[in-house]
Amino acid sequence: MTGTGREADEAAHGAVDEAAAGAEYVGAEYAWKRLGGDPALLSRVSAVVREGALPARLPVRELARACVAACALAAAELTARRTGRDVPAVRVDDGAVATAFTSERHLLVDGRAPVNFAPLSRFWRTADGTLRTHANYPHHRARFLGALGLPPDASADAVAAELAGRSARAVEEEVYAAGGLAVALRTPGEWAVHPHGAAVAGQDLLERGRLDSAPARVFPPLAGGPLLPMAGLRVLDLTRVIAGPVATRTLALLGADVLRLDAPWLPELPDQHADTGFGKRSATLDLGTDRDAFASLLASADVVVTGYRPGALDRFGLTPEALAARRPGIVVAQVSAWGGGGPWAGRRGFDSLVQVATGIASVEGGPDRPGALPAQALDHGTGHLLAAAVLRALTEQAEEGGTRYARLALARTATWLTRGLGGTGGGGKGRGRDGGRGRPEEDTGAVAPVAVAADAPYTGPDAWLGETGSPLGRLRYALPPVSFAGGPADWSRPPGPWGAQPARWE
Structure with missing residues (x-):
């Protein structure tokens, strides 16, 4: 380990407890600002804080709450745009969030527990x-x-x-x-001096932007209940594993017609597909040979979400710029493990691996006995932020038009977590830059904190589990954590078999 690495390790470990204690609400404020949201709308959010949910040295519970709060507020904001009313109140319950962030562990299919990690994944x-x-x-x-x-x-x-x-x-x-x-396995200090760690440290939590001057989006008003801000919108889901599917599962909850597309030779793990398949349809399509079929789907799509390595889908014309040319006014949302810049940009990755590389496993355990977060929080958190980015892009399209894009990465979310949910990238001075002593307001702006609606202990997931019949069998599953007044409490359909539906819109 270099001397610089040792200094970074000392700062990181010394900041852990302070970051965990001080990140209760700054995370939601920071995420909302990065999403381009109006800080005044944060007054619409309240939280039920439950000690004991997602216990960890790092502020994992606060990260999870912040990501869900930002997503729910973005959904409430779009709902207000489509109803012409005030932004509905948002309530985030740590119990619901903790249960949802460990959803893959709670799934039962006809009473059978899921298989989450193979013997050689360790x-x-x-x-x-x-x-x-x-x-x-x-x-x-x-x-x-x-x-x-x-x-x-x-x-x-x-x-x-x-x-x-x-x-x-x-x-x-x-x-x-x-x-x-x-x-x-690396310590935080070793990751800080790694070329890719240094590259990620200079990047923001998320990238978002406008690509052209496509006309403003006109939404038909919402009627009846529950209020579904994504009603009437079509989402092409080209994602795998957890982060991307969590994002599209959330958009399906909010009323989107989500069609997941997979290569026919690359089947998904059955339990993983069941857990993240609520509200969606699943089809197979060869993007190389079925270009006409994909073009037909794209012609009436409103959102494209991808979850592959940067550049992996470029040859199919799926860059934001190419999609903007083919379908002006679309929203393109992308998630990857390591991000688009730096020497590891083209590498495959998963939540568990990002935890190990970035020093999280070392902080949660130690160099000789590595630990892990109490949930695959990088996946679930990034997934909810990705859904939030889509929702905010749609609201901005209604105001200003333009083809929009958003990019997130698990490694950036990891940096945000290890910095105590303060600033990341762009020269920000949030918590973690100076070993946890910086004031979050220096980077996030001074805004009203999220209100605490109640305090209660976390006694387990039972209150936030549901059951339903499905083509896969009887399912026990985690209920969605995204909640706002008048909004949906559950998905409209259970998951079905992987690749069983036709590759066309309903």
Whole structure:
């Protein structure tokens, strides 16, 4: 570790407890500002604070609350635009948020618990440290084992024996080169001086912008109940795993017609698809050979959400600029693991790996005994922010028009978390820049804090679980945490089998 890394580690570890204590509401304010929202609307938000929900050294509960609050407020704002009334009151309950952020753990299909991590997705001791791998998908498992020179049926014991004599960072590079996923454990200080860590540190929590002067969007008014701000809008969902599907699951809750498209040769994990498939339809489409079919879908789409590595879909004309030319006035929302700039921009990644690279696992455990956040909070938090960005873009289109885009990354959300939910990127001076001593107002602006509606302990998820029949069987599932007065309390449809619906709009 370099001297700079040691100094960054000392600042990061010294700031953890202060950040956790001081980030109760600044996170929502900061996220809302980054989304371009009117700070005065934060007065519409209240929170039910529940001690014991999502316990961690880092301010995970506050991050989760902030992301959901920003999303719910963006939904309420668009609702007001479509009803001509005041912005409905938003209420964020830590119990609902904690349950939703661990939704994949609460899912039951006909009473069967889900399978969330495969045997080779875990921490491994190496000759010089610790390595985290992700091998849930068969093709990732095969690439990981191939990079180690092990047979496809190698056991966990065989992998452990092989890694015990190798360097974590050398294996990280070898597995990546083979198309697999492995990340060496780093401390916050080591990540701070890593080329990609330095690149992410200079980026904002999210990117958003306007690409052209497309006419202002005209929404038909909402009628009846519940109030669904996305009613009548079509969303093409080209996402996988958790963050992107959480975003589109949220848009479906709010009334969008969401059609998820996957390559027919790349099936999703069944339990993962069930958990994030509420409110949507699922179809398969080969973007390389079915270009006409995709063009037909795009012609009447309002939003495109992608969740692949930066550049992975460019050859299909799915950059924001290309989509703006093909479908002026569309909203393009993109999420990735590592972001679009820096040496790791083109790498695959997942929440668990980003936690390990950015120092979160070290903070939550230690260099010799790494830990983890109490939820895949980078995924769920980023997913809710992505949905919020779509909602805010639609509101801005109604005011000013223009094709809009938004980009988020798990690594940026991780930086926001480790800085105590203060400023990230762009020379901001939020909490974490100076070891947790900076005033959040220096970067976020002085705005009224979110009001506390009540305080209560968190006694478990039962109050925020629902049950329903589905084509997959009887489901127990986490209810949505996004809530505003008059809005929906649940999804309009359960998930169905992966790829079972036709690739067309209803």
